[in-house]
Structures are given as structure tokens and as C-alpha cells.
Amino acid sequence: MDWGAVFISLEAVCEENMTALSSLPNFPYGDASERLVTCMSKIQAHGHALEPVVSCFTAVYHHYDFDSDTPGNGYRTLVKVLHSCLLHIIQKGRYIASNCHGAFFRADHNASEMEAYCSALCQLRALLYLAQRLLHDNDHGQLYSLQDGELSRRFVREYTSMHKACFYGRCLGFQFSPTLRPFLQTVVISMVSFGERYGKQQSGLGTAAFSLLSSGKYVIDPELRGVEFERITQNLDMNFWKSFWNLTESELLSGLACIASNLVQVNLTLTIPPETLHLPLASDPKLFAPVSPPVAHWGPGPVHLRLISYELREGQDSEKLLEFTRTDTPPISVSLLSFGAKKRPPSPWLLVHFHGGGFVAQTSKSHENYLKSWSRDLNVPILSVDYSLAPEAPFPRALEECFYAYCWALKNCHLLGSTAERVCLAGDSAGGNLCITVSMRAMACGVRVPDGIMAAYPATLLTTDASPSRLLTLIDPLLPLGVLSKCLNAYAGMDCQMVQPTEGTTTLSALGRDTALLISDLTMGASNWIQSFLPAEVIGSLSLSHRRSLGNETDQRSVSPCSLDFSSGPRDYPEGFEPLRSERLAVIQTTCSPIVNNPFVSPLLAPEELLRGLPPVHLVASSLDALLDDSVMFAKKLRDMGQPVTLRVVEDLPHGFLSLSGLAKETQVASDICVERIREVFQQKTTPLCTQVTTPFKDQTFGSLSK
Known part of the structure; x- marks a missing residue:
């Protein structure tokens, strides 16, 4: 350039x-x-x-x-x-x-x-x-400022007061691919129109109808659109975001998506009862480890799954599998089965998928479009997990459910149309985080580790620590810092009552103090629960890993011809310059809960003992994603440990590009890259299971190992 x-x-x-x-x-x-x-x-x-x-x-x-x-x-x-x-x-x-x-x-x-x-x-x-x-x-080569909490706090303070509306009006999406800008404009207009009526006594259909009618003024007046979008992204509560993001799963929109998506012969929704599983140890298949059902926060409960398969395979129409089908949707493509669709033999491959949505929204239904394409392109059954969502189900409930679903899939692969000779985990954003942490959990429990991971733009550090890519949250229409922090806090189970709401905005004030305190107690207990099966030396190394700024102990500073002199104090701007300020301050609650430092929440902070033995990890990130540095630093950490890892950075696309794969050529190319990485996992040479795992950690939750 x-x-x-x-x-x-x-x-x-x-x-x-x-x-x-x-x-x-x-x-x-x-x-x-x-x-x-x-x-x-x-x-x-x-x-x-x-x-x-x-x-x-x-x-x-x-x-x-x-x-x-x-x-x-x-x-x-x-x-x-x-x-x-x-x-x-x-x-x-x-x-x-x-x-x-x-x-x-x-x-x-x-x-x-x-x-x-x-x-x-x-x-x-x-x-x-x-x-x-x-x-x-920052230390040389480091993209995060974990050693300097004050630096991250100053970044948050700057975000709360800096003017952002200009990026959501006439300049909306200028940094992205031109083919995506009309879509981004539609999303922003829909959001501000939806937000205008949010919280008022009106049905969901009525709100949507009014939003459609009122959207015209935001098309005509870009400045008004920018101001309103800034207000919404800064101060509306988590319930708004859950409601808006879940519009993609409404009957109308999901119906339109189904029309545009690929046809598949199997699209089952399953409910797995909470029963203890017994899986062979990876190090000695003659021994078995019990796997308990998810229990965090409200005790044992079922796990919801979706099975997608482009072709009907043996086992997928069995009575045993149909016993698990949920009644809210037709269990299988009846028209195809009634005409006696030819059954194919089981696939040697199985793809287990965890969807994105910031841990707070969406289900496998929102991601059906590209999953159907993947099932066709890879000719593989896909099992997508509908894990419980925060803030109602904070950490570790989602991790427990995803791990349990993975273990159930291994034990019951014959019902899914697969022999599971090769198993790959795939997910985007929050789902990418769960792919990594589920694999860490499998190693900790001593059961079979997946053969590979494909994580698209994963969140590997669930804190508000500053990094250069996270500065993009000031201009990103899909992942503003106000929204990102709400998602992180919801997953960590932080007390939302601690935030003083801006006057005139909708807040989570409906949460009582007793409820908030209960959530706080539960999440603290969840953190203790996860740490209960870590060796003492690993627990002791967690704070050290955090202090070492992602494992780099060097004190070397990057040398650069910067025009500012920072030696005299925390001055961020040269004399005579100040950024534009907003009339309305954003309310940002920094993620200060100790849970976010748990390695099963933020794998970027995990000590090497918990990461050594992971399967090959394939990361696909976007250069314009605020979470880009999460992928870069996690890939570096694995590489420096000698762990197999690849990183591909695509250009000109926003966070969440997989959900946009049918809208532009560039997003489809990025989705194809993800497919190729999954195919590499399936086609790589098989490694003996005994070499895939380290010695299992003692786990009081799962009990002793038994034959």
C-alpha cells in the first residue's frame, strides 16, 4: 500500500x-x-x-x-x-x-x-x-494489555464519551465489502426501528409492523439513524438484544431462509434426557469414565440438539432415534421418507456444531442455512447443540451441555448416521469458544478428544481488556463495545443491578436484588466447581499466566517512530486535539468478575497444562472483526507450545460472516474456507487415541474411574 x-x-x-x-x-x-x-x-x-x-x-x-x-x-x-x-x-x-x-x-x-x-x-x-x-x-508482540488494567479502563472511559453516531449514518459500513453495505444498512434501520417501540405494550408482530412503517424516516435521515443507533447500542438492556437477534428465528424470517437454503433429507430436533453416560478412557478403552448430565444452576436437565444430514443414512430413521425427537417441529422430512428414500451407509465422519450468538441469543435454527450447505458439501451428518443461554443460564451451564452433547454423540453415533471414526467440532464466535473449552474438558476427563476444531472468529478472551482490534467496537455496527460487554457480563453472571442506568432508557431493573445476589452466588460456585477438577499446580499457575500477559515474559518494548511522547504520563492525544464527544454517555460495566479469568471461560488465559494435547485447531478470522486479536494471540500461544494450529484471516468482512454466507460472494468464499478446514480434519491421517490425550485430571464431579 x-x-x-x-x-x-x-x-x-x-x-x-x-x-x-x-x-x-x-x-x-x-x-x-x-x-x-x-x-x-x-x-x-x-x-x-x-x-x-x-x-x-x-x-x-x-x-x-x-x-x-x-x-x-x-x-x-x-x-x-x-x-x-x-x-x-x-x-x-x-x-x-x-x-x-x-x-x-x-x-x-x-x-x-x-x-x-x-x-x-x-x-x-x-x-x-x-x-x-x-x-x-504492551510487551513486544503482545496485542492485549493484561498487565495494565488502567489502560483498559481508560479505553472503556473513552468509549463511553466518544461520538459514534457518525459511523452509523452516512458512513455506515464504509470499511466493509461494498456488497454487504446495503445489508448492514437494513440491519441498522431495522434495529433502530425495533428499538423505537421496544418496551411498549405491544405484541411482537405489532412491534415488527410498526418498525416496518417507521423505518422510512431512518432511510431519509441518516443523521437521525446514527444518533438513534448510538443510543440503542450504548444503553438498551440485554433483553432488547435477545429480542432483536431472535427475530431471525421468527416464523416469517425462518421460512424465507428455508426457501433460500439447500434441501436436506434429515432435519431432526432432539431432546436428550439427563442420564449419566459411560465413555471409554482414551488412554485405556477397557476403563470407563462416567459423564454426568449438566447440573449447574438448576440441577439436571435435558439437552436440545438438531441433526442435519443432506442424505438419509442408516440409523437416522430408527425408532431409537425418533424417541428423542422433540414435538415442536416435524421430526424428519416426511415426504422423502414416505417415498422410500434410499438410505446410505453411515458416514465415517461426524461434525458437532456449537452456534454463535454471544452466549445470549439464537439457536441452531438461526444457523441452519450454512449448516445445510456444509452437510451437502462435506456429505457429513451435523449435530448442532442448542445450549442454554445467558443471562438466565450463565457459565458453566452452556459448557456442561455442550460437553454432554459431545459425549452423547460419541456414544450414540450409530443413531446419527456415522461411525465417528473422525469427529470435528465447529463453531463461530461464542460457539468457537465452546469448541475449545469442550475439548479442554474432554482432556481433563480423559475421554476421547475430537480429531480437530474449526473455530470461526472465536471469543477466546471474555474480558473488556483493550487491544487494537477491540478499538473497532467504537465503529462496528454489528459488535459495539456496549453490546459486547453486556454479552460477556451475562455469560459471567455479573450483577446487572450494579450499573446505574442512563435516565430515560430501558434497563434490567426488573431483576430484584435477591435474584441478582442469587445469580452472583451461583456463578461464584460455578467457578469453584470448574476449578475443583484442576490440579493444584494448574490452579496456582492461572494468576501467573494472567500476569505474564498471555505467557510472554519478555520486558522488551516495541520500538516505533510514534509521534507521541508517553513517558511523562497517561496523555493519549497530542496537544490541540480532542475527539468528538457524545451528548449522551454510554453505560459500560467492565467485566470484573473472577469468572472471566477461568481458563474454561477465557481459554486465552489458560496455562499450558490445560492446552497441551488439544487436537489441531483451525481458526478462521476476519481482518475487520473486533475479535481478530483473540484469534491471533490464541494461535500464537498454541504455536509457541508446539500445538498444531492454523490461522486464516479473510478480508473486508464483519464479525458473524457465516450467518451472511448467502448474501455476498465474499461471505460465501469465507464459508468455503471454513468447509475446507473441516475437510482437512476429516481427511488427516488418524492418530492413535492413546497419543491424543494427556493423563486425565482428578475430577470429583465425575467420580472414580471404573471398568
């Missing part, structure tokens, strides 16, 4: 516009020409200040990549986003300079467009200054 040419072009466009606009008559343009001249002058000043800052990052950001063949980290992303913004400004500036004297030139419209991008450029400049602070204060 020739940054010198970019800044030369920006300077030329600014000068050309100021010269051309200064000669415009007052009529019919009014003050629009003055607004444009002022705006171009500000953009020019931002460009002069940003040029040395960009040089700072381009000189060193390669040190933070996973390897030379995988360029990707938060510092690169921030520079990439700045590049996109500047290219939009240059393109728009050239249009204005060429057409400002024309009879049909819309001066007010173009002034508003340029002012929006000028505001975005100002805020991006602030983010780059904050990233310089991270670059200066």
Missing part, C-alpha cells in the same frame, strides 16, 4: 476543493459552500497529523502477525480502516471539485456527506492515538 500516494492525493483534493468552492456564488448554495470549505480544511489538517502516525504503524505492525504468510492483527486493521475512509474522502472530493459548478450540484447533500466523513476521520485519528498507547505500553 503506497501511503505516500494516498496522502499526496488527499492534499491535492483538499486544495482543489477549497479553490473551487471559494469561487461559488452565495446563491443558490447559501452556506453549503462555506461548510464544504471548512470541512476540507479540517480534513487537510487531519491528513497532515495522520501521516506520521501511519508511518509509525506500518514500520512495526508486521511484528504482531501470526506469521509472515498471515498478515493480520488489530494494528493493521486500524490502518486499513483509515485507508478506506481516506479513499472515500478522495473519491467524494474529486466528484465535488468536478461538479460543484454544475446546475444540478446538490451542495447541501454533498456538504453533509463530507462532514460525516470528516467526523469519522477525526474519530479514527483518536483511535490511532489510543492504539499508539497500546503499542507503547
Whole structure:
């Protein structure tokens, strides 16, 4: 990327516009020409200040990549986003300079467009200054500031007051693939329309209908859309997000998705009763380990699953399997079975899937579209787990249910149309986290470990610690920090009553103090429960691992030609510069519960003893995802341990791109990459089971081992 040419072009466009606009008559343009001249002058000043800052990052950001063949980290992303913004400004500036004297030139419209991008450029400049602070204060090669809690707190404080509406109005989605921008606009408009009626006494259908009618004003007025979206993402409660995200599972939308998705012969919904399982030990198949059903928070309960198979295979229409079918949906494609669809022999492969949704929303139904495609492309049965969701079911309930479902699948693979010679775990976002932690749990219990993991944009650090990619939460329409923190806190079971709500916004005030205290007690007990089956030396090393900033003990600092001098104190911005501030402060509750440091919650913080022996881990991340650094640092940690790991970073896509795989060519290509990684797991040479695991940990929950 020739940054010198970019800044030369920006300077030329600014000068050309100021010269051309200064000669415009007052009529019919009014003050629009003055607004444009002022705006171009500000953009020019931002460009002069940003040029040395960009040089700072381009000189060193390669040190933070996973390897030379995988360029990707938060510092690169921030520079990439700045590049996109500047290219939009240059393109728009050239249009204005060429057409400002024309009879049909819309001066007010173009002034508003340029002012929006000028505001975005100002805020991006602030983010780059904050990233310089991270670059200066973090250890060499480290993307997270775990050693400096104050740095992360300052990042959160900056987020609460910085103006963000400019990124959700006229500039919405400028950093993403052009084919996705109309979709992002639809999502944002739908969200603000839905939020306008949220909390009022109206049926879900009535709210949706009113939202459809009121959405027009947010199309006509991008500034209003941006302001309202900023309010929603900063201050509406978790119930709003659960309601909005679960709209994808409404009968209308899910019906439309089914029409557009691939047809499969098997689509079963199952309910597995809470019964103790007995699985052979991986180290000695003559011995068996009992696996208890999920018990956290409310005792033993069933686990809900969905079986998807492109072809009907032996066992999938058996009476034994149909005993587990739930009654809320038809258990199988009756039309195909009634015509005697030919049954195929069991597949040697089995894919176990954990869906995303921030641990708080959605089910396998939301992810059916790409799962059906995967079943077709891989010709493999897929078992997707509908684990219980937070905040009603905080950690470790989801982990317990996913692990139990995995063990049940191993024991009953013949009912699923598979011999399970090769088993792969796959998941996205929160589901990627569960893929890793379920595998860690399997090692701890001594049962068979899956043959591989494919985790797409996984959340491996469930804290609000700052990293360069997490600075993107200030501009990301799909994963703002306010939403991310609510999801993390919900999974950790934090007391939502501790947050003082902003006046006039909907909150979780309906939760009583006694309920909140109960949740807090339960989650503390859950943390103690997980630690009960860790060796003492592993527990003692957890805090040390946290202090060592992801295992890197070096005190070496990255050397960079940064334009700011941080040696004198915590000054984040140069003199004379301040980012734009919002009139309404965001309410962000930092994730301070000790549970988030549990290795089964944040595997990035896990000591090597808990990660050694993991199967090959294939990570697929996006360069524009706020969680990019989670994948980069986790991949580095596994590589440095000698664990098999791959990382692929795709371009120009947001967090959650798998759910968008049918909307654009780029998202489909990314989904195909995930499929290829899963296929690698299935086709790799088989490793003897005795070499796949380490000595099982003592587990008082599962009891003693028995023959």
C-alpha cells in the first residue's frame, strides 16, 4: 500500500476543493459552500497529523502477525480502516471539485456527506492515538494489555464519551465489502426501528409492523439513524438484544431462509434426557469414565440438539432415534421418507456444531442455512447443540451441555448416521469458544478428544481488556463495545443491578436484588466447581499466566517512530486535539468478575497444562472483526507450545460472516474456507487415541474411574 500516494492525493483534493468552492456564488448554495470549505480544511489538517502516525504503524505492525504468510492483527486493521475512509474522502472530493459548478450540484447533500466523513476521520485519528498507547505500553508482540488494567479502563472511559453516531449514518459500513453495505444498512434501520417501540405494550408482530412503517424516516435521515443507533447500542438492556437477534428465528424470517437454503433429507430436533453416560478412557478403552448430565444452576436437565444430514443414512430413521425427537417441529422430512428414500451407509465422519450468538441469543435454527450447505458439501451428518443461554443460564451451564452433547454423540453415533471414526467440532464466535473449552474438558476427563476444531472468529478472551482490534467496537455496527460487554457480563453472571442506568432508557431493573445476589452466588460456585477438577499446580499457575500477559515474559518494548511522547504520563492525544464527544454517555460495566479469568471461560488465559494435547485447531478470522486479536494471540500461544494450529484471516468482512454466507460472494468464499478446514480434519491421517490425550485430571464431579 503506497501511503505516500494516498496522502499526496488527499492534499491535492483538499486544495482543489477549497479553490473551487471559494469561487461559488452565495446563491443558490447559501452556506453549503462555506461548510464544504471548512470541512476540507479540517480534513487537510487531519491528513497532515495522520501521516506520521501511519508511518509509525506500518514500520512495526508486521511484528504482531501470526506469521509472515498471515498478515493480520488489530494494528493493521486500524490502518486499513483509515485507508478506506481516506479513499472515500478522495473519491467524494474529486466528484465535488468536478461538479460543484454544475446546475444540478446538490451542495447541501454533498456538504453533509463530507462532514460525516470528516467526523469519522477525526474519530479514527483518536483511535490511532489510543492504539499508539497500546503499542507503547504492551510487551513486544503482545496485542492485549493484561498487565495494565488502567489502560483498559481508560479505553472503556473513552468509549463511553466518544461520538459514534457518525459511523452509523452516512458512513455506515464504509470499511466493509461494498456488497454487504446495503445489508448492514437494513440491519441498522431495522434495529433502530425495533428499538423505537421496544418496551411498549405491544405484541411482537405489532412491534415488527410498526418498525416496518417507521423505518422510512431512518432511510431519509441518516443523521437521525446514527444518533438513534448510538443510543440503542450504548444503553438498551440485554433483553432488547435477545429480542432483536431472535427475530431471525421468527416464523416469517425462518421460512424465507428455508426457501433460500439447500434441501436436506434429515432435519431432526432432539431432546436428550439427563442420564449419566459411560465413555471409554482414551488412554485405556477397557476403563470407563462416567459423564454426568449438566447440573449447574438448576440441577439436571435435558439437552436440545438438531441433526442435519443432506442424505438419509442408516440409523437416522430408527425408532431409537425418533424417541428423542422433540414435538415442536416435524421430526424428519416426511415426504422423502414416505417415498422410500434410499438410505446410505453411515458416514465415517461426524461434525458437532456449537452456534454463535454471544452466549445470549439464537439457536441452531438461526444457523441452519450454512449448516445445510456444509452437510451437502462435506456429505457429513451435523449435530448442532442448542445450549442454554445467558443471562438466565450463565457459565458453566452452556459448557456442561455442550460437553454432554459431545459425549452423547460419541456414544450414540450409530443413531446419527456415522461411525465417528473422525469427529470435528465447529463453531463461530461464542460457539468457537465452546469448541475449545469442550475439548479442554474432554482432556481433563480423559475421554476421547475430537480429531480437530474449526473455530470461526472465536471469543477466546471474555474480558473488556483493550487491544487494537477491540478499538473497532467504537465503529462496528454489528459488535459495539456496549453490546459486547453486556454479552460477556451475562455469560459471567455479573450483577446487572450494579450499573446505574442512563435516565430515560430501558434497563434490567426488573431483576430484584435477591435474584441478582442469587445469580452472583451461583456463578461464584460455578467457578469453584470448574476449578475443583484442576490440579493444584494448574490452579496456582492461572494468576501467573494472567500476569505474564498471555505467557510472554519478555520486558522488551516495541520500538516505533510514534509521534507521541508517553513517558511523562497517561496523555493519549497530542496537544490541540480532542475527539468528538457524545451528548449522551454510554453505560459500560467492565467485566470484573473472577469468572472471566477461568481458563474454561477465557481459554486465552489458560496455562499450558490445560492446552497441551488439544487436537489441531483451525481458526478462521476476519481482518475487520473486533475479535481478530483473540484469534491471533490464541494461535500464537498454541504455536509457541508446539500445538498444531492454523490461522486464516479473510478480508473486508464483519464479525458473524457465516450467518451472511448467502448474501455476498465474499461471505460465501469465507464459508468455503471454513468447509475446507473441516475437510482437512476429516481427511488427516488418524492418530492413535492413546497419543491424543494427556493423563486425565482428578475430577470429583465425575467420580472414580471404573471398568
